[in-house]
Amino acid sequence: MSAPRHQNGGGRRYVVALVVLLVLTGLSFGLVSLGLGAAGPPIALTIAAIKVLVVGVVFMHLSEAMFATRMVGVATILFIALLCFGVLGDVAFR
Amino acid sequence: MTPERGKDGSRLHSHFDTIERQVHAVRLGMWIFLGSEVLLFGGLFALYAAYRREYNAEFHLGLAHNHVLIGTANTVVLIVSSFTVAWAIHALRGGRTRASLLSLAATMALGATFLALKAVEYTSHFSEGIVPGPGYSFAELPGHGARLFFTLYFFATGLHALHMLGGLALMAVLSLRIRRGRTTPEYHAELEMGGLYWHLVDCIWIFLWPLFYLTG
Numbered sequence: 236m237s238a239p240r241h242q243n244g245g246g247r248r249y250v251v252a253l254v255v256l257l258v259l260t261g262l263s264f265g266l267v268s269l270g271l272g273a274a275g276p277p278i279a280l281t282i283a284a285i286k287v288l289v290v291g292v293v294f295m296h297l298s299e300a301m302f303a304t305r306m307v308g309v310a311t312i313l314f315i316a317l318l319c320f321g322v323l324g325d326v327a328f329r
Numbered sequence: 330m331t332p333e334r335g336k337d338g339s340r341l342h343s344h345f346d347t348i349e350r351q352v353h354a355v356r357l358g359m360w361i362f363l364g365s366e367v368l369l370f371g372g373l374f375a376l377y378a379a380y381r382r383e384y385n386a387e388f389h390l391g392l393a394h395n396h397v398l399i400g401t402a403n404t405v406v407l408i409v410s411s412f413t414v415a416w417a418i419h420a421l422r423g424g425r426t427r428a429s430l431l432s433l434a435a436t437m438a439l440g441a442t443f444l445a446l447k448a449v450e451y452t453s454h455f456s457e458g459i460v461p462g463p464g465y466s467f468a469e470l471p472g473h474g475a476r477l478f479f480t481l482y483f484f485a486t487g488l489h490a491l492h493m494l495g496g497l498a499l500m501a502v503l504s505l506r507i508r509r510g511r512t513t514p515e516y517h518a519e520l521e522m523g524g525l526y527w528h529l530v531d532c533i534w535i536f537l538w539p540l541f542y543l544t545g
Contacts, residue, residue, distance in 0.1 A: 245419050253412040260404055267543045279539035286408075287532045294415040295528045301353060304360045311364040315371040322375040326382050 252293035259286050340516060352518050359522045363529045366492075370533050373485045377540055380481065384474025391470060391478035392545030394459075399450050400542035403443050404534065410439035411531040414500070414524045424514040426507060433504045436527065440497045447490055454479070482541050489537060492530045499523045
């Protein structure tokens, strides 16, 4: 009774998600190992954000979740962004 | 309040009309809890961003000193564990209880591997005098920025490791519930919620890895 709408046929997408996550991990490690300088951190963090999106959408079923549940995810990301940019702004313009 | 057990093995609490509504409420509550957990780590991420801007050079040196191979191995371990926990839920939904239990056992083994590698890393740091707080005595990087970097490193990864321990205990309890027939293919909301928690712990590490190992 507790299964979400996609409950049948989810096995293959889990395997695909695993492969994508491992490839992205290798890509992140490889790119940073090349020594990209100042571009390294934004690239690594962008890849991390994509990986979290894959985990959220596929493994955590966020794409099939109720509107209210999705909003919790969106609000959390916005609050974190506000917190980080607020702190960075304070340090940068002090 | 003891929930009533239906013919299909489901358990409906008296304040819900249907099992479906009950599960929706459980999911929403779990996501709100996960949001609060993310905000807890968010404070540390904001602190990291501020200190990294102030002590950029020393943060780079601190990052270069961390064990990137152990950090990377742990990333792979956690990603695979996220897959195994998702597979455990998928298997139970399909009525494959044994496969679900095996997947949960694999998840726990991977979680234990993660913590073992973390212990190896911490031991190596401690032997060099890299400890959080005033006991820090690492001669190679004596500056204030390096102390801040490693204190943040221990705090963030330590807090994450505590979450891993909680996740391991949760997986053990869920395995026991499946064995005893309390969590079933018909009703397994608690396994789904445990899976969500495990995935969150993985998501947090996905960000900790570049911040403390890669971006030096």
